[in-house]
Amino acid sequence: MSVEDNTFEITFLPDNVKIQAEAGESIMEIANRGHIHINASCGGEGVCGRCQVELREGEVTASPGLYLSEQDFAQGLRLACRAKANGPATFYIPIESRADSTSFKKATKAEESLEVEARDPMVRQYNLEMTPPDQADNAPDLDRVSQALAGQGLTDLDVELGAIKKMPQILRNENFQVRASVFFEPPLADPQRPPYGRLLALSKAPLDETYYGLSVDVGTTSVWIRLVDLATNTVFPAVGDLNSQISFGEDVISRIVYASKGNGLQKLQSQVIGTINGLLARLEESYPKFRENLFLITAAGNTTMSHLLVGVEPKNIRLSPYVPPIGSWPSIRPSFLGLDVASHTVMKIFPAVSSYVGGDIVSGVLASKLHERPELTLFIDVGTNGEIVIGNQDWMTCAACSAGPAFEGGGVKCGMRAAPGAIEEFHYEPERKKHHLGVIGRGLPIGVCGSGLINIVAELFRGGVISKQGKYVEGSSPLLREGEDGWEYLLAPAQESAGGRDVVLTEIDIENLIRAKGAMFSGYQTLVEAVGLSMGDLERVIIAGGFGSSLNLDNAICIGLLPNLPLERFTYIGNSSLTGATLALMSTNKWLTAQEIRSKMTNFELSETPGYMDKYMATQFLPHTDGSLFGL
């Protein structure tokens, strides 16, 4: 250090980033300058206490206060916004204080992709101005309406029974100045065919132009809905809930089995309808009269979820040769299914490619723009049923992998869904043989969710606690012990857990994760090789699904779940199924594009594709039997 240079270094762990600093700067200022995110919801005013950092080496000017007890202070905790640097120091940023940049990124991406070129929804509204009848012209009300529609170029419309029942009253109440809502059935096969129009409803012309559409993502685990003002393409925040079918089985296979027994199909249908109805009731709190102005629903779900939503027996989905009853769905009246919407509301369900590559993937690809771009792209939706699409604007192949429930926290001793209390983030310090936990909701841990499992296994593998074979390395950690299910690693002792029992990771859990990641990875390999390419040719990797948002890329590559590619090729796109459904809600053209995507996709049944099993067996190592795939 020269006399001219009175700067010094502040080191931030766990990323080991070193930033030059001057005396008197706050630790927060220094971190910001280095693009290191530390939570500070008060903006650095010292009043929220969320920017706690742990002083590991050196000293700073700081004192205890409202948010730091004497004991905290003694253990090294400081508020980054209040602590002033006065010399070299090293800080550890606890998981709780790290900004969730991933979810910011995701949110930004999702909103961006919700732009459509044209406002051309399947339901459009028209203001009709008619001359009231008199003795010289006493044509029937509907003739008058038809003429007014014809005046706007709409001839040969079919008319809903519901639209005519209240027609006489509405026409007279509104003195024959009304709003007509017309649904245009998109052509199924021949795009040249004129769309078939259907008058859904006549209503009072409101002061504003608002009318609504709703996009729905029917997931096996969660259901999300999103209201859109179709007059202006204003997108409102999505709301979601657990799919209450979950009480009848966690994965699609168990749902199909349940549906095949007695009135199981009706029961599962009424469960998911009930879940959506609950979400609609929540929407109503913010948009009190949306139902009467809701005309269109687009819904995307996997093949099984779509069948259960409509109430079509899904039995054959799981029986070889895996023939789903319906790929491309006709228009459906959701009120007939029990959905709490008006009878005039029409529902379009995304088409499925196959039994295990469903409408949610078609919708997701639509959202991802894979089909619009020249780059060779891998689209992944990781879950119990992992779906893979590889292709670009010219061609697409797809496949589903039976990953098993590990990614959803299933089949794991202390596994759980990504809910409050789940260990999601994990950092292991090999030198100190200590770990740090990031728990959803920031309370005490209850168990481990799927992304947590990936992070734990990756960190322990890097730290030498887990071997390439997925076994614990004897003596590598004091937290290893022999439990009732064999060797296990103690993540949190009972007294530091919310459930009052030890939270552990067993070797069986590791095996399950390796099986799951192997199913995915061998799937990519099979599809890539089927078109004569190799993994390195992948120019983009798009990660979709709720899982994607919390996935740590380095860790996922480390265990061999994701291919070993430069990180900048990866993108998270969040709930792309909902995003795609929202796009199709706003644009008939997007809907038609989804049909094209579906018909373009070549489906591979992996279990029946030669070579798949060999590839799968080779994945049963960390990261892979062939280390060269991961630069090893």
Add this chain to the structure above:
Amino acid sequence: MSVEDNTFEITFLPDNVKIQAEAGESIMEIANRGHIHINASCGGEGVCGRCQVELREGEVTASPGLYLSEQDFAQGLRLACRAKANGPATFYIPIESRADSTSFKKATKAEESLEVEARDPMVRQYNLEMTPPDQADNAPDLDRVSQALAGQGLTDLDVELGAIKKMPQILRNENFQVRASVFFEPPLADPQRPPYGRLLALSKAPLDETYYGLSVDVGTTSVWIRLVDLATNTVFPAVGDLNSQISFGEDVISRIVYASKGNGLQKLQSQVIGTINGLLARLEESYPKFRENLFLITAAGNTTMSHLLVGVEPKNIRLSPYVPPIGSWPSIRPSFLGLDVASHTVMKIFPAVSSYVGGDIVSGVLASKLHERPELTLFIDVGTNGEIVIGNQDWMTCAACSAGPAFEGGGVKCGMRAAPGAIEEFHYEPERKKHHLGVIGRGLPIGVCGSGLINIVAELFRGGVISKQGKYVEGSSPLLREGEDGWEYLLAPAQESAGGRDVVLTEIDIENLIRAKGAMFSGYQTLVEAVGLSMGDLERVIIAGGFGSSLNLDNAICIGLLPNLPLERFTYIGNSSLTGATLALMSTNKWLTAQEIRSKMTNFELSETPGYMDKYMATQFLPHTDGSLFGL
């Protein structure tokens, strides 16, 4: 009588027809030779007793027997099949023994007109033969079906939810050889537009090709239905029943009033649906499984009945300017209305011209072929609401007349509907000042129905008992008396009536009939004059409706209900509303023709047409103030 000529004359009353006969011939043989119909359901075997005739003059060889008591014989009754002529004689054929030639004629006509040029129903069936799925081709079931349909030229079909729910099971049960039922929505405005197809159902391909359609005539008083095998255009006998709405009002106005109160609309709808359901249950006795193979219903009714069937508030029909909510109906799912048919059944309702010229008239005109022929034709449906159409293949005008209830037996002291016990036929012998009654069902009389009223008034008018002014001529008959409502004619004393009370015809009854016939006649005049023609220009008169079948033409002309034209210009076509509906059931082309008929018709609101009231006033005589109209 010369020695060479040993023939003699037998005279038959009341028609005063004289036939040459030889000794030993039976009276039946002689009558048959002269085309005089006498009932003989046993074919002349003497075992049915239905050919009783009354010997008025001369003698025959005959004796009493099983069917004739000594007393009958003494009063002159003989069995026509058993009595042998042996010299000149005069017989009176009682009404009971006259064959109902009118109804034979009607039946013949109706069957004749049920022929369509082409078999092109709106629902057609296709046999689909598909290759069962295997691992090489595991496309969704519906894709497979769509491809098979496309192979028969059917692309871009919409698909019913009902059709897909059972699809997987039916395909597999039938090893992918099934029958598809497809509905083609006829174009509404642009006939060049390709019809919009909709897959209604997949079903087991039956051994025969049978599938059904149903035509329905929804009348204010009665409802008739008729099953048709659409594969072969085999027409089964119609079945009918009273419209059970009748408990809530006899005419359309009282139904509209009832519908406007509380849940009156729902109540009336469920009544007529209940009536049709009852008829369907009767059909099921003869055609046990017709419902699952019933795909199409065509329904015709007056404007009010159509609205009540669908459950659309009919209030404005009776409020000036008489605007019906719906003229042209969209396709309707009758199962949604509560009809006991499968959800795949589609219903097409005939379009109405105006509030009082309904789909039954459009259907009736279709059946009458008025629209196909060059002759100037008057089409009449006589009833509480009498409808009139005048026109030919080039143009049509129409109007409705508020005839009042007299033709249905309403507003008449001893009036009743044309049901067993109603006096329908009446013959008056001026010389003997006696009358003969024809009672429906051949029992004792209860009252007088509409056609009976016409016959009685005409006969008494001819016999000098009723004056041109519609008043009784004092002293003209011993059966005239002053009753509590003024002068009346005793048709049957209490001891000869089924109801145990005198059956009479009052002067007020005559007034009501004159008002009713006047409303019709002034309607014809108004329409004829509106197009610059006169009554004599009418080349055909077609009488439709249940009433037509029992109408005596001479008598109807005599009182001024029908125009004074040669009898050969008149035709009865029975329930032309049901016939037209049946034609449209069998042929899309006929359905489209009905739409053309509807749009061709120019409707006149008589009450608002200048000159109508003057014409009406002039009709308030028998037959008319202007006797020259009736050759007087």
